[in-house]
Every structure is written in C-alpha cells, then in structure tokens.
Amino acid sequence: MSTGTVAPGRPEPSAEPSAAAASTAAPDPAPGGVALPPRADRAERGQRAQAAVERLRAHDIEAVAVTWVDNAGIARVKAVPLAGLVHAAQWGVGAAPCFDVFLADDTIVTSRLIGGPTGDLRLYPDVERIVPLAAQPGWAWAPGDRYTQGGAPHPGCQRLFARRMVAAAAERGLALRAGIEIEWVVALAGPAQEEPRYPTAGPAYGMQRLTDLSDYLRDVLRALGEQGLTVLQIHPEYAAGQFEVSVAPEGPVEAADTSVLVRHTVRAVSARHGLRASFAPVVEAGSVGNGGHLHLSLWREGHNLAHGGPGPHGLTAEAEGFLAGVLGALPELLVLGCSSPVGYLRLVPSHWAGAYQCWGLENREAALRLVTGSTGERSSAANAEIKCFDATANPYLAVGAVIAAGLAGRDQRLALPPEFTGDPAQAEPGTVPRLPAGPEEALAAYRGSAVLREALGEPLFEAVLAVRQAEAEQYADATPERLAAATRWRY
Template identity: 40%
Template sequence: MLDHTTTDAPQADTRTLDLDLAAAGVAGVIITWADNNGIPRSRTVPVEQFTAATERGIGITPLFAVFDSHDTITFDHPPLGTPSGDIRLTPVTDRIVHLAGQPAFAWAPGRQIAPDGSPWPYDQRTALERQLARAADLGITIRAGYEIEFHLSPADDTGDDPRPIYDGPSYGPAKMLAVDAFAEQLLRDLNRNGIPIGQLHGEYGPGQYELNIAPADPLTAADHQLLTRQTIHAAARNHGLRASFAPLVTPGHVGNGWHLHTSPSRDGDNLLSGGDGPAGITPQGAAYLAGLLRDLPAIAAITAPSLSSLQRLRPGYWSGAYTCWGVENREAALRLVPATPLLGPHHANLELKPSDASANPYLALTAVIAAGLSGIEDALTPPGPVQEDPATWTEQQRADHGIHRLPTTVQQQLDALLNNSRIRTALGEEITGAFRAVRTSDAGRATGLDPADIVRAYRWLY
C-alpha cells in the first residue's frame, strides 16, 4: 500500500497509516497546497504527528491567500487586512504518496479549513469541488490532463541568463541523451509515485523538455500537477540539475506552457465526438467550447496570470494569443483535438493554450469548467473554427471574425475577470478579491523593470 503509490486509505485509518508510513521508512509527510500565484507552499509533519495533523490540522496564517509572487504580503484585500488570525491545513489522506525520489518523505495535497473545521472560503480546492458538484447535477463528467513544459540548467549555473543543459536540434534523441540519467530516474519516480504519463521528450526551446500527464478526474489532475512538480524538482536535484517551470525562462525565447486539456462527457459519451459539428463535435460539446471561448479573457486571467505569462503570450509562439478556436490549430487559444479512427472517440479533448505554471491548478480547472458548464446551460453555439494563424490577418479581418488579442497587461486581465460574473461566482468573492490584490501587488513590484528583469524575477519561482 505504501510502495510509492497513491493509497486509498480512508480518513479514519490514519493511525494505521502512521504505522505503515513509519514501517516504510518515512520520517515526515509533506502537505502541499498552491497559492494564488500557482506557487506550491507546504508544511512537513513528523510521521508520528500525522494522525494529529489529520484530525486537528496544522495552524497556518490565512495571509497565504494574499502572498504575492515574491512573498510580499499585501493587505489590499480588507477581509485579510491584518496579521491576526489562524486557519488549519489538513492532509487529504486518500491521496498520500511515499515519494520515490525522496524516500524519507511522503506527500499529500492539503485542504485549508476554518478553525472550527468548516470550509474556508479562500480554499482553492473547495472552489473546484463546487464546480464538480455543479457538473454532476447537470449529468456531466469532466476529464482533465496537463502537458508540462520545463527548462533544465546545470544546478551550479548562476549567470544572469541560465545555460541550458542542451542547446541543439529540438525533439531529437541527442537532447534526451544529454539528460539520460535524469530521464531514467524521472520516469521511474513518476511511475512509482502513481502519476501515469504518455511521453517525455526534448521540446523546442534550448534546454526545454515536456511530459504529458494522463487524463483523470479534475481533482486528481490538479493533485497530479503539484506532485509532478515535486517529482521533477527532486529528480533534477539528484542529477545536478535545476528545473524551471516559469512561463518564460529566457527573454525572447519560447516559453513553458502547461497546456490544460479537458473533455466533457454524458453517460460515458464524449461530447466532443460523435456529432455532426466540425471534427465530429456534438451540440453540447460545441456549447462547452463556446462557453470557454466566451469567457476566454477571464479564464486566461486565472490560467496565465503572472507578468511572466503576459510576456509568453505572443503571436507566433503557439501560446494562443488570440480569442479563437480551431481544429488542431496550434496558434488558436482553444485547440480542438478530435477523435480519430486510430485513437477512438474518447480521445477527443479541448486544449487551452494560454495556461502555465503560474496558475493555481485548482483555480485553473475551476474557471475552465465553470465557463464550459455555463456554455452548456446557455446552449451556446460557437463561431466556425479558425484554421490559420490570426496574427497574419489584418485588424479588420480579425474584427470581422470577432477575434481579439487576449489581455496584455495586468489591469486588462483584472478588468476581464472582475467584469465576468460567471467566473467570479465560480471562484467566490473571497478568492476573487484576494486574487485581485495579489495581481495588483505583483504589478506594483514590476514598476520600472524592463521585460528582461521581469523574466529573471520569475525564473526560479516555479
């Protein structure tokens, strides 16, 4: 049960779990959550205190909700406007993993709750659970998965711009050979940590690599995203490397996207296939897509929220800079990956390109699912797919097709979010307010910095 795989131990069995963990050589359990900058935060408890942590939680400050990307605490959100108060962090025990790359430690995602044990309105995991309950009420099941791009440098590289571990032809075996021992450990550790992946390869940018996590229910997908980060960082450290998931690592280069794939189903049938719409999309699948397209600027404010994200979202870089969708169009912000005879109907999914590691994975999925469900409820119909690069069109051509550039400043992103009642309602006013305060603090910190300085400021945060 604790052989480096996810357990299915119920909450009530934590005392037995304590003993099992100790017998497996675990000294401590890392309880992790992600803040409103997408940065993982954690507490580690000795294994003998794990039962107590499960029953009573661990005290943490509520101000983690208003930490900005560089750990400045902003008091610009009045409900969290003082240093007073305490909340509890509890581990989700049925997701505990004995870490393959850190054998003295286990890992579990955390849930933030109020001191009396009631739900805390700033907990991002709870926001996602609300949307999953909404989907269930509509008879909709969502599957989600991530493509994760990351950069590798030698750990001792301390220059202004990192030296990539390999700078040669993209996608080839030589790029993988450069990280052969790391790749071997990473594949083994991911498998033992219970994270199924489809592939690992050298990506387009210098020192850039990518893996894709197999689709799962959205809560599991978000948990896997956090656990994959931990696994990659540990494997990199063990081989004298340093990993960065930052949206942009080097000025002027391609960035790291964490493309988010989702697919809605009803009664086991994928709504993105089996219909008579473009590429076989069904009317409800089209409505789901149209919901995302309608709310795309507000979604991107959540899924690509950092100043580094805004530099990554450029035309011509396959990052989805314009509000359009297309069938297998890698320049479209929403790329429909259709079913094929080879892969079958369940393969069809919708990829969100403007998504990266600075997004809290639970909030990213909350925003995407909320928009898609609203599209289904409103029976929306999307415009036709765009199969070209909209950056090559004139402004008038884009306007004729209702296509606009996604927000390019923090204020534009916040305006898109704050003026969107559907996404605000999904997040809740508490999270929305804290998120606004954090983004405003980040923007203020960047005043006077040039683009290269901003890239460097975010490089090792992720």
C-alpha cells in the first residue's frame, strides 16, 4: 500500500465482479493488523504525516476529513486543516465516546458501559489511507482509529475491532479478501420530506437508464479512478433510479474503508449534478431495496481455500467450516449487517435479498451464496456472498463479526448443511429456516451469542445492543411508509 493514497484493488477477473473474488496473488498474511498504540510510534506517525502533507499540497488540498462509522451505521467526521495534519497524526483529534450511542436520527442514548457526557477520546487519521477527494476540491479523506487519551485502543472502536479479527485469522495462518457491493438510488435534489423524484424512467438494468445519466455515471467513474480505486463495473439495477458500482477486492479492513469512501464519492458527485443519493435498504416502501452484500474469500499461503478441496463445490475443510460458522450465526449477525429496522422491509422472500438461512451455489435467494467462478478462473475467483446485509451496517462491524463467526466455525470443524437450490419460499413450510423478520428476533439471537460477545468485547457489544434496541423501540409502531421516509436520506 503506498503512503498517501488509497491502495488500488487488484483488477483480477471475477465471476462476481460486483464484489470480491480473490486476487490471484497471495494476500498479505496479516493485512490490517492491530495498530500500535499512538504513543509507541508518535515520531514515525509525524514523519509519515509530513510526507503526506507534501503530497497533498501538490493537489491543492486545504483540509482532511477524518471519518469513523458509529454503531447506527452513520459516518461521523472531524476535519483538520492541512497544516494541522501532523499534529492530528501524532496526538489525535478529540472525539467524545458518546458517539458510540448515537442513533441514526442523532438521538443519543446510553449503554451499560459507554455513554453520557463525561470523557474524551483521540481520533487518529490513518495517513496510509489518505486520498484527495476528486469530487470535493480542496479536501482529502482518511479513516480514523480511536484511542483513549492515555494511548490505549478504545474498546468501542469498530475499525480496531475489525483489525483484531483480521489478526486473529492471521494467527491461524489465514488471510481474507473482501468487497462490499455498493447499491444506491439517485433522485432529484429537493426538500428532505419530499417523495423521491427520479432523473430517469429507464427500465431495470436498461441501457436507457445509463444513457439518461451517462454524464453523471462517467463522473462517478472518473472520481473513483482518480482516488486510486479499481472499478470493475457500473450498471443500472432493478429499482427506480437504482445503480450499482463494484470495486476490486482488498483486505477486510481496507474493503470497509473503501465502502465508506465510495459512498461519500457517489454523494459528492450526485450533489454536483443536482442529485442526491440514498443507500438506504428501502427508499420507497414496497420497492426492491439497496443491498450491501459482503463477499469474502479465505486464503492460506497463497491458496484460495474455496477451491480445490474435497468439500461441496471444491471447498476445503477450512473454508467449509468457516462458511458453516457464518451461516449458523446469521440471525445474530443481522444485528451488525442489517442494522436498522428499515432493513427488514428489504429482507423479504423472493426479492433476492437472502431472507432464508440457507446456502447454495449461485442461489440469489439464499442468504449465503457460493460463487465459484467460470472454469479456468476458480482458483482466483471463488468466494462467498452474504446477501442479507445492507448499507445501514457499520462495515467494520460487519466484516469483523463475520470473521469472528467464521473462525469459530473453522475452529469447531463445522460442516455445511445440505445445499438448497431454487427459491426457499417455495419449499415445504418449515423446511428452510427463515431469518429474523424484525429487529427484536435478531436482537434475541445477538444477546445469546457468546462468540460475538467475546469477539466484540463487553463495551462494544453492549453499545451495539443499546443502539439497536433503541431504534427497534423508536420505530416499533411505524408504518413501512413512515419508516422508509424517516431513513431514506440518513444513509
């Protein structure tokens, strides 16, 4: 990864270009490893930040936006002028811990271990990921890690949690490649309370829709490319005004970073075209929604463990155990991957949303879809897709929790249940388990998950629980129309 820019993904061919087929090159055995406490490498941080400042000056950058994503899935920000970047990299920027218990509408709650007006943290920009923002002249962006004022990792930092899970995999000799699909609906700019008005009436997946917005989509592609991202494809999707862009796979932490960057880039380009973008799971009640599908592949010593093994469709025993752990934990993982109550308006049968707890080869109705790729590229392309996730998720929580569940399945040597083909909604009742149809059922599974409690740690586990419970209560009596309207421009 080059200092001062987002690391470009590797443009390998993929059977599922909308996500993360693995690279043919061996992944770094410990990408996104646990960061050193700031006090241990303050001088080095300052040197790297100063080098970044010199590069950013050449791009006429005046300020850096440092983001983190809260437990409601909202990206929050502190910005520093370019002249203050070195100090921010060495000493951090103040950020109150109460942000861990913000709801999506900015209501503040509290949890058993985090919350209230007292205390402060330090937000450190990751200078290795700084990138000039192509659609926001004068600005650069960096993801941040949060530490205590004494230099210890903040136990509620979601990005550090994801790093810990990547390190846990590396301790087992495993590396992962990941990607998160980015789907959005674009509408004409207007008052927040106004129903969406779409700039194109083109049909689903239709060339007409691309033609109507070709200048806009070209600028999206240009901005992403200028920011160092490898775009694999961009295309119209099913719902009115809906599009999807896919970028190349990376390590899990980097993929989570990229999902944040891509969404902000799409928003910025949209604003410059008099448009606004929504990544909410459902923009209009009753419509097909936006997913945030997570793709993962598991690697050992340069070998893709989803290929060449004796298990189903070439899975190795380690990959099968990993996926079995993920599949078995999907009810509780929904709390982290389908975070808002509005996500359950999308998670309905026969909509390719993955509403059933089953797996299958290229089965778009299964919550866990196995993608092997075409003959001849399977050693690089084979991966698994989690279809029941959406963009209300904090991406760092989502990737970290999936790794935790997968490692537990791998360690226990679990096996996948029988594969399901076809639409599980048409199966004999009771044959295929339905995933939780609402947040309370998912929360019950989450409360009972020893794996997630241990992986997240009590402070983060409890903060997530407080936020999810509060939002479930907040919208318990809301109609689908009200719920969609309340959240469509928050994500």
